[in-house]
Amino acid sequence: KAVAELKSRKKILEDKELSLVPSEELFDRAKMEDLIKRRFFYDQSFAIYGGITGQFDFGPMGCALKSNMIQLWRKYFIMQEQMLEVDCSILTPEPVLKASGHVERFADLMTKDVKTGECFRLDHLIKAHLEKIKSEKNTQAELKAEIEDILVKLDGMTADEMSSLMKRFDMKS
Secondary structure: OHHHHHHHHHHHHHHHHHHHOOOOOOOOHHHHHHHHHHOOOEEEOOHHHOOOOOOEEEOHHHHHHHHHHHHHHHHHHHHHOOOOOOOOOOOOOHHHHHHOOOOOOOOOOEEEOOOOOOEEEHHHHHHHHHHHHHHOOOOOHHHHHHHHHHHHHHHHOOHHHHHHHHHHOOOOO
């Protein structure tokens, strides 16, 4: 009788624990960003003048967090993996950007998923789709070689060339 009573109480306790657990863990990114901005972990650089996209200033807690993360990174990569650390300039001179092709072809072609509304770089989607076809066992060697050639030329392709690739390989959302 005592064992049955303990089992009954255990079952009641387990049911109560399950009822207290939230059915779905939700993370509200907007609330989190609001909190860390109010506590000045970081803020957009020059925010009072309209700000600069992609540049941030760290507050006291943000500086401490950044410092801790860099220290952990150094401990692993430099001490354990014996890699070398370099500290380069943040600004890049225009001749470097011209030589790398960033000035002429600054904008990457983007596409939008019609179902989710999410945006993707078109060249990345084409590459992933072609690599998937190439890795399939029943893909002929001739097609694999052609896909390899396309992948090499993909970065220099125009919008029309990429569009024709999408039609040819039946790429859809």
